[in-house]
Amino acid sequence: MSSTSNKHPYHLVNPSPWPFVASVAAVVLAVGAINYMKEGQPWVMLAGLLLVLYTMYVWWRDVIREAQKDKSHTKEVQFGLKFGVGLFILSELMFFVAWFWAFFNASLGGSPAGDVWPPEGIEPIHTFGLPFINTMLLVISGFVLEWGHKGLMKDNRKRAILGVYGAFGLGFVFMCVQLYEYGAAGFGFTDGIYSSVFYMATGFHGFHVFVGLVSLFICGVRLQKGDFTKDQHVGLLSTSWYWHFVDIVWIFLFVWVYWWGNSAFFAQ
Missing domain, CATH: 1.10.287.70 (Helix Hairpins)
Incomplete structure (x- = not known):
């Protein structure tokens, strides 16, 4: 009704x-x-x-x-939808808090493997190789998406479409690089606490990237159909928030799991 x-x-x-x-x-x-x-x-x-x-x-x-x-x-309904998306993103953040908790608990001595981190026999992925490339891809994709969003606010639909599909393309390359990284890794999911936490944290983030890609693609199609306007584009705004959330979580993963977690600081 x-x-x-x-x-x-x-x-x-x-x-x-x-x-x-x-x-x-x-x-x-x-x-x-x-x-x-x-x-x-x-x-x-x-x-x-x-x-x-x-x-x-x-x-x-x-x-x-x-x-x-x-x-x-209406504007009131749009506010409720935006508020709901904000709460949803907050709830998703709690998942990653759990993975980070597990990582720090294991790496700082909460398990036998914490005495030496990464544990002996594990050769971690080089910090400034594929992980750094993926970090740049996601960060740039966030700016590209925001550029497209600002275009819609200026009634520049072509710019909005380019921004959304540009972010989608960069995110797709990110997923391809991460899958290649998994294939090249010298450890499997069941090879100890380091491997389990690594794959759970980065893999769960990868699933969020996949959901974000689906959302971006749908937003691109809807923009081409003329659905969104500068006054009513909750779907695009929600996707933008979600994608920025994915960006920020990955930066934390890169800094703590790929960089800090691989550093010589843990050598005993």
Whole structure:
């Protein structure tokens, strides 16, 4: 129901199955990921991932209809959506707090391996090789996306499209470099506490990059269709916030895991 028929500016959402489906998808993905890490069987995890992607598509489709067709996204509704995205990013930050906690606990002596870090037999990835290249890619992508966003605010749609797709391209290269880095690494996920924490922290970040890439691609398509305007572009703004969050988390990963964690400071 459109908010124009109400005496208030808020949007009362119609009953939707997608919150429940999203919860089921998240559980399947999490259980599948655990099974993959323990048994090496990826099928449940892949099924969960596909279900998550499907839920993202149909849920976003409904939200876009509310904004474009029903004209339900008033300024008050837009504020609520932005506030919700901010809380979501904050909740995602807590995941990374856990990974950093595990890293510092292990590296500073919270485990037997903490006496020497990285543990003996582990040759860490060179700090100023591929990790540094990836850092530059993500930082530049953040500036490119912001440049595109500012273009939309000036009614320059072409600049906005270039900025979004430019950030997407740099992010895609980032993922390719990280996959190559994993293939070239001299240690596996089960080769001790260092390996486990390293792959969980960087891999979880990589998943967030993937989600950001999907969001950027959708924003690029919507810009080409003429969906966003300078007064109503919550989807693009939310994606921009999320991408900057991904940038900042990676900088922390680079500084603490790749640089500080690999330094001779730990040599005993």
